[in-house]
Amino acid sequence: MKFMDEYRQPALIQRNLAELRQAITRRWVIMDVCGGQTHSLLRHGLEAALEDVLELVHGPGCPVCVTPAEAIDAAAELARRPNVIVASFGDMLRVPGQRGSLLQARAEGAKIRIVYSPMDAVELAASQPDQQVVFFGVGFETTVPATALALLHARQRGLTNFSLLVSHVRVEPAMRAVMQSAETRVQGFLAAGHVCTVTGYENYHSFVAEFSVPVVVTGFEPLDLINGLFECVQSLEQGQPRLSNQYERSVSPTGNLHAQRLMEQVYEIVDTPWRGFGRIAGGGLAIRPEFCEFDARVRFQLADAVCSSDVDCRSKEVMLGVIKPPECPLFGNQCTPETPVGAPMVSSEGACSAYYRYSRSNELTS
Amino acid sequence: MNNVEIDITALSCPIPAETEHERITLGYGEGGYLTRKFIRERLLPRFDNPTLRQLGDAAILNIDSRRIVFTTDCYTVTPLFFPGGDIGKLAIFGTVNDLAVSGAIPRWLSLSLVIEEGLAWKTLDRVLDSIQAAAASACVMIVTGDTKVVPRGAVDQLFITTSGIGELEATAPPGPELLRDGDVLIASGPIGCHGASILCAREHLEFDPIPTSDCADVTAPLVALQRAGVAPRAIRDATRGGIAAILQEWAESSRRSCVIEETLIPLNAEVRSLCELLGLDPLHLANEGTFVLATAPELVEQTMEILHQHAVSSRATVIGKITPRRVAPVMVVRGIGREVVLDEPIGAPLPRIC
Incomplete structure (x- = not known):
């Protein structure tokens, strides 16, 4: 398969892995920011292949995980109202709010539909004019342009029964929060390739300068990850923190300008609560006042997202890269993918969930 | 007085008649005339065999083998038709396969239909044709069954249950x-x-x-x-x-x-x-x-x-x-x-x- 098999060739991976190991003289701590990268590192056994020489920690880059529980409860509450349908991406459905997940709400009769694109929700609104359709807009900058476009289409078509319940988050402020944490041990970053496809990576120059850490824009296939790590390690070994792009087939320095314009037209940057992490300055996006009629919080008079009181788990430390998931006392007993306690366990892309699924010794030993 | 030609069909009430013709109604599941009509016109011609023809409360089977294999499964799928199959084909092969992987040669099946009122006859016929073709190709006989028609919304179009009996070929796989x-x-x-x-x-x-x-x-x-x-x-x-x-x-x-x-x-x-x-x-x-x-x-x-x-x-x-x-x-x-x-x-x- 084009653009995939080339990056999964076992011989090439083994060779580059050996080169990477040779280049390492110290056990550097490198954070991958995106949940997709975490998933891939564990799924392909790369983390295990490097654990004796490199410490890989996994940042807060799972948008599903960091969506506040309150936002999920709000979506469920809306879907229970008469004549309201909530449309959502599939992986949001299993994530528990404080009062259960959207899947549970659906079983109780709430009207929740899985869609594959926000535009499907616009079509749903057009085909059911007597229903209010609310799209649950979750995700990093990768999904933001699509929800912005959906809103603009709905406006253009004069749809008065479409709105967005927005819980969009931004990657760079989260990386900043990691570096500003007093406990941080992170020495280098793999930046999220898909997000940079939209945003470009020029905005990371100031980040690299400010915190003196290398940032490598990295993809998701095994070879992408090894090459990203290699570049990051080289930068660290040379003592020259720099910004580089190992995902050139997808990412350009300036990114997708059209998508950025859409984002800017519809959204403004706001401080936002991240589940399990707390409020992050500039960490989210809100619909601009001129589009407030499409904002489900305005239309249905919902309270602003709050930072629900953190549970006892150590998810924040996991997301800051201070500890590994198994170091949390709840990991694997009170907190499992079936009954998640902390944010990184709620979705398959979260660091704790990925660890649980790929690194555990489970029931056979019992 | 001019002769006025009267169109007789215009005097009938076309809507209910159309509905009756094109879509199944609750009456077909009530056990009376309509149920018998449904069995006679739609099921027997497709699945006819001496055992089914008796239309008893239960099928009497002549089984040579001392060890039989018995299974049941219910089938619900949205949409009813999909590339490579449909709910009917699925309901036959699914149960046949459960018998086959248990070491049996599939022989007899029951067929129970739970139909949502308003399902188009055309749709139902297409599924029944598919059941007929699948049963014939798998060499299994449908020997008993049941049909219910339930109010709109009680099921999603059509649910099918098939139970199957097979004869053990030699020994069951050890497991x-x-x-x-x-x-x-x-x-x-x-x-x-x-x-x-x-x-x-x-x-x-x-x-x-x-x-x-x-x-x-x-x-x-x-x-x-x-x-x-x-x-x-x-x-x-x-x-x-x-x-x-x-x-x-x-x-x-x-x-x-x-x-x-x-x-x-x-x-x-x-x-x-x-x-x-x-x-x-x-x-x-x-x-x-x-x-x-x-x-x-x-x-x-x-x-x-x-x-x-x-x-x-x-x-x-x-x-x-x-x-x-x-x-x-x-x-x-x-x-x-x-x-x-x-x-x-x-x-x-x-x-x-x-």
């Missing part, structure tokens, strides 16, 4: 408890096709080519294996939960591990594309004509030779083996050569956000 270290795992064909096909049809995902369900009868190669004396140690059709769920069960009942190699797993390009794009694992997707078997290493060559002689298993491939316990029940050797835990699906696979 997964007896799996041994070194036993070889074989998949009978490309995996995940049914799950991918249903997902595309249900969600209107426009893949080109569109994945086609593998819905098929797997009896022939399994009977051939038994007759050739190369009976596998364990066989299962990999329906909901996919290959992953079966391997998980086998590992747990044998208290060993199943270790499979990703690069060996047969996979159609369209299923692979869909899985990569939506973040799904083909090992978790349902199959309806693909089975997994475990056999002793010395029987692998002969087993493969027989499987390859039958269309339904012509792409059978060795995918892994049974090993002493690892850290988890099922391990996958990914491309770079490391064993990684294969996670068990929790519920229905849900596509990823990005």
